[in-house]
Amino acid sequence: MFLQLGHNKLDVYTIARQFVKECYFAVNKFPAEERYILVQQIKRAALSVHLNIAEGSSRKSEVERKRFYEIARGSLIEVDAALDVAADLNYCTPESLQSLGDTLVKCFKYLSGLINSTTK
Numbered sequence: 001m002f003l004q005l006g007h008n009k010l011d012v013y014t015i016a017r018q019f020v021k022e023c024y025f026a027v028n029k030f031p032a033e034e035r036y037i038l039v040q041q042i043k044r045a046a047l048s049v050h051l052n053i054a055e056g057s058s059r060k061s062e063v064e065r066k067r068f069y070e071i072a073r074g075s076l077i078e079v080d081a082a083l084d085v086a087a088d089l090n091y092c093t094p095e096s097l098q099s100l101g102d103t104l105v106k107c108f109k110y111l112s113g114l115i116n117s118t119t120k
Contacts, residue, residue: 007057012110016050016072019107022100023079030091038091042082048075049107066118073111076104 007013023046027039049072056068083100086092094101 007054010053010057010114012107012114013050013053013057015103015107015110016053019076019100019103020046020050022103026092026097026100027086030086034091038082038086042079042086045075045078045082048072049079053111062118066115069111069114069118073108073115076108076111080104 023042027034027042030039052068052072052075056065056072059065059068083092083097087094
């Protein structure tokens with residue numbers, strides 16, 4: 001917000017920020033009894049994507065940067081798996097989360113590209 005550093009220039013950072021927002025809005029529709037379980041897990045994992053991209057981009061070492069980007073991508077996969085469970089429990093449908101799913105896939109592709117570019 002206040003520091004104008006390298007992560008602000010990354011497209012994936014902007015996409016991840018949108019992803020967090022969409023996750024927060026989506027889980028607000030889940031039942032109240034999931035507030036401290038599935039809802040919190042999805043929120044934490046979504047926020048982890050965004051924060052690990054920011055922290056990773058500030059690292060000087062390519063190995064460290066790659067590791068943070070891998071953690072971010074792992075958190076994306078975690079959200080996807082949690083949404084599978086939510087759909088199984090009829091808290092949502094793939095159709096109701098189409099925009100979120102599109103953003104998740106886009107973020108995954110960008111992160112995969114960043115990870116692959118740091119290994120060369």
